Amino acid sequence: MSNYFPTELLSEILVKLPVKTLIRFTAVSKSWRSIITSAAFIASHLSTNSKNQTVLLTRYGLDNKLDQFSLLEVSENGGFGINSSMVLEAPFGFQIEYSRVVGYCDGLVCLSNCMFFRNPSQRGIIIWNPSARYSTVLVVVFRRRSRYFPDTWSWRRLIRGVDVALRAYSNVYRRAFLYGVVHWLAKEPIHDRSSVLAFDIGDEVFGEVMLPDELATGASVELGVFVIEESLGIVGSTNELCDVWVMKEYRVKESWTKLYKIDLAEEIKNLVGFWKNGEALLMLRDLWLVVYNPETKETKDLGFYGNPYSSYVDIYVESLLLCMVMFLHKCFSIKSNYGWKV
Amino acid sequence: MAAETGTPTTLTLKSNDDELFSVAESAAILSVTIRNMVEDGCAGGVIPLDNVDGKTLASVITYMNGISAIPADEEKKKSYRDKFLSDKDFETLADMVLAANYLNMSCLMDAVSAKIAQVMEKKSVGWVRRKFGIENDYTPEEEAAVKEEHKWTFEGVETDDDN
Numbered sequence: 001m002s003n004y005f006p007t008e009l010l011s012e013i014l015v016k017l018p019v020k021t022l023i024r025f026t027a028v029s030k031s032w033r034s035i036i037t038s039a040a041f042i043a044s045h046l047s048t049n050s051k052n053q054t055v056l057l058t059r060y061g062l063d064n065k066l067d068q069f070s071l072l073e074v075s076e077n078g079g080f081g082i083n084s085s086m087v088l089e090a091p092f093g094f095q096i097e098y099s100r101v102v103g104y105c106d107g108l109v110c111l112s113n114c115m116f117f118r119n120p121s122q123r124g125i126i127i128w129n130p131s132a133r134y135s136t137v138l139v140v141v142f143r144r145r146s147r148y149f150p151d152t153w154s155w156r157r158l159i160r161g162v163d164v165a166l167r168a169y170s171n172v173y174r175r176a177f178l179y180g181v182v183h184w185l186a187k188e189p190i191h192d193r194s195s196v197l198a199f200d201i202g203d204e205v206f207g208e209v210m211l212p213d214e215l216a217t218g219a220s221v222e223l224g225v226f227v228i229e230e231s232l233g234i235v236g237s238t239n240e241l242c243d244v245w246v247m248k249e250y251r252v253k254e255s256w257t258k259l260y261k262i263d264l265a266e267e268i269k270n271l272v273g274f275w276k277n278g279e280a281l282l283m284l285r286d287l288w289l290v291v292y293n294p295e296t297k298e299t300k301d302l303g304f305y306g307n308p309y310s311s312y313v314d315i316y317v318e319s320l321l322l323c324m325v326m327f328l329h330k331c332f333s334i335k336s337n338y339g340w341k342v
Numbered sequence: 343m344a345a346e347t348g349t350p351t352t353l354t355l356k357s358n359d360d361e362l363f364s365v366a367e368s369a370a371i372l373s374v375t376i377r378n379m380v381e382d383g384c385a386g387g388v389i390p391l392d393n394v395d396g397k398t399l400a401s402v403i404t405y406m407n408g409i410s411a412i413p414a415d416e417e418k419k420k421s422y423r424d425k426f427l428s429d430k431d432f433e434t435l436a437d438m439v440l441a442a443n444y445l446n447m448s449c450l451m452d453a454v455s456a457k458i459a460q461v462m463e464k465k466s467v468g469w470v471r472r473k474f475g476i477e478n479d480y481t482p483e484e485e486a487a488v489k490e491e492h493k494w495t496f497e498g499v500e501t502d503d504d505n
Contacts, residue, residue, distance in 0.1 A: 005436075005474060009443050012451070016459035024495035027467045027488045030479050133494060 091135035107319025131318035361396035374446035
């Protein structure tokens with residue numbers, strides 16, 4: 001056989017490998033390392049694998065008072081392998097009682113140390129790549145105009161000449177990130193109308209995404225905002241029902257469609273997120289984490305148990321982002337030991 | 343073309359070790375390289391494929407015939423591809439991916455490269471160097487340092503079975 005693989009062809013194969021294997025293969029040769037850590041390869045790996053979702057599970061350990069993170073492995077049939085989770089070291093590098101997943105995007109997780117505001121000498125915000133087991137501290141610069149905190153946070157804009165304030169719900173950690181825009185549920189207090197507050201990260205502009213009338217004015221309906229199969233989704237639940245809606249065409253109010261109804265309303269403790277084919281991940285009262293298939297209306301136990309009040313789940317896609325930084329950083333530290341030229 | 347007479351057109355393909363193969367045009371044009379030759383009218387005689395040996399070409403033609411016999415059903419095509427590749431060793435897969443690349447057959451290319459990735463996933467660094475014919479240009483100290491830095495990625499690696 002020919003041993004010669006053109007780089008382009010080699011990249012075609014390598015993009016299909018998981019992050020752990022790719023990091024191992026940086027030891028094959030210097031040219032493999034430069035392929036794997038190049039910006040173009042990292043981008044192409046991300047776009048190839050963006051549908052390979054997994055789950056990042058955060059559990060508060062009652063015994064040691066530390067947050068424990070694990071990535072659940074997905075077995076070949078698309079379900080989770082029971083007991084296959086990979087437990088990760090918390091990336092803060094010191095004991096921390098409360099960390100919080102602020103957001104996640106392209107394989108990176110933003111964690112905040114909730115004690116940071118009391119003790120700013122600690123590391124406050126970390127960008128973490130759990131699948132590469134690498135993190136970096138974000139330098140936070142306080143500016144007056146960026147004081148966006150839950151209780152004081154409001155946004156003012158003119159709607160038909162009337163100055164209206166939309167207020168985000170107090171739990172701003174519940175958000176949906178889609179198309180470069182963060183979405184939170186919000187309330188317009190004058191007409192007691194529910195809506196979605198949207199912040200475009202690129203343009204730094206706030207906007208509003210209107211909800212269907214049924215949800216905007218339904219007084220006793222509890223709402224949740226989600227990403228469902230690459231669309232903006234809303235779940236409206238009461239004690240009796242739990243309806244899943246998607247906005248088929250972004251920012252077109254008329255395109256809100258009721259996707260399905262979850263028949264287990266009274267059993268649901270928490271709706272965690274949405275999985276492949278729009279399946280819902282739920283925490284139930286007696287079982288911990290289950291996946292709900294809307295077609296068969298059956299639930300599948302994922303074999304993970306814990307206290308629903310101290311456990312969080314985020315849907316996660318692994319990536320090589322930050323790996324360029326990781327290798328530069330690590331090469332420099334190696335250089336000091338071995339006199340490498342970087 | 344031959345569609346009017348109802349007789350399927352047959353092409354003759356020649357490997358780089360001078361083996362000749364007959365294949366239905368409808369199957370062969372899964373290769374964009376061959377399709378372009380047919381459209382340019384260069385397919386009258388024998389089509390020489392200078393980068394593919396006879397053994398690999400025979401395998402590719404089996405695939406062309408197999409996959410083009412399946413109607414437009416992505417599930418069935420996928421299970422045909424999985425079955426077709428299931429018993430192939432690394433060397434054969436490597437030859438096939440090079441051939442698929444040369445023949446510009448994206449569906450075969452995707453399937454074979456995914457299969458190679460699957461084979462590689464739990465392999466050692468040494469295995470990869472041998473199979474891909476890669477010269478290790480790290481010094482022993484550098485290599486030890488790289489391995490030490492990413493120790494956790496060496497957990498769960500299979501023992502080499504290729505000698």
